[in-house]
Amino acid sequence: MTILSEAMTASLAEHRAWAEELYLDLHRHPELSMQEQRTRTRIAEQLTSFGYAVQEIGGGVVGVLEAGPGPTVLFRADIDGLPVQEATGLPYASTHTQVDAEGTEQPTMHACGHDVHITAGLTAARLLAEHRADWSGTYVALFQPGEEKAAGARAMVEDGLTDKIPAPDVCLGQHVLPAPAAGKVAVSAGPVMSTAASMRVVVHGIGSHGSMPQLSVDPVVLAASIVLRLQTLVARETSPDELAVVTVGSLQAGSAANIIPDRATLLLNLRAYDSGVMEQLISGVERIVRAECEASRSPQPPEIEVRDRFPLTDNDPEVTAAVRRALTEQLGAEHVEEFGRATGSEDFSLVPDAFGAPYCYWGVGGFAEGREVFPNHSPRFAPDLQPTLTIAAEAATSAVLGLLRRTV
């Protein structure tokens, strides 16, 4: 027996063409983080037509459906695209552009598969609305903007999310990924997505002619020392048991061979599986940058800024056990794998954390076994339309039903 009733399974099959059309429309119109106007309107229209009470909150959309006594379950889908020029060669590839917050026109692409998430979220919302006799409680369909910039969940919470919707007892979310294979899902208890932060560091020197280094404080040498010394944060200061990543993704200084510049800018990316380790990395970066500046006779203090902070995604064991049961019942044990620890990061958990609710976040396969795989954010990221859309909708609906099902 599957967790979706026969009638619901029939509706899922009936809505397949509608879901594919919706997906193609979303795929052709990706919007940048915190600029998802069209997407938001499209989602709100659909939720309203299904009978949900709809509100726009912090750039996102929330639909609430009450169906008798019972728990409140929230399912979150993120909705933003990326400033990437699509290179999949698909007939439905995006040619959309959008002017970003800095005023630059950008090509846009759903290179992270959030169009799959929206489609699955709306399909689940539709099935749950059409088959209210199959469950009891309150369902909250939450569509979150700005995940890629770690901005959207925070924006919704700051716009009063906790006062505007019924408090969920449980929150759920999912992401389409290159692994497991299409047709499968992956779920694990405990930490599944790392905490992350980016840092921007500007160090100051004194500029000079390339032939007169004695008159300079060379920020290039200073920045190079910083980059090397930062390697010790993982190698010498973090326990070998802990996961930690410190990457200097950008180092910029100067413009000509014979000019010593007066500043250098470093962009860093940090990952950890423990919030304490993340704090240690951030304070370690600050300490090393300041000490190296002093060692180099830097004429003014460095500017150090922490941005794009992603929290740890740490699945609750009990909720995860319930979700795993539901997914196994619906899809069969051979289609449910372990998630393990992904190195990616998510701002999803800010939503459950705002309510103090436990949560589970799982992965959905998007690429058929043996197919060439391109990772999320690649200009060639192209999940197979099917079975991905159907499995993503089935996974969302069955996980929700597993927590809302009438007990017999």
Ligand SMILES: [Zn+2]
């Ligand atoms: Zn992404």
Ligand SMILES: [Zn+2]
């Ligand atoms: Zn994503």
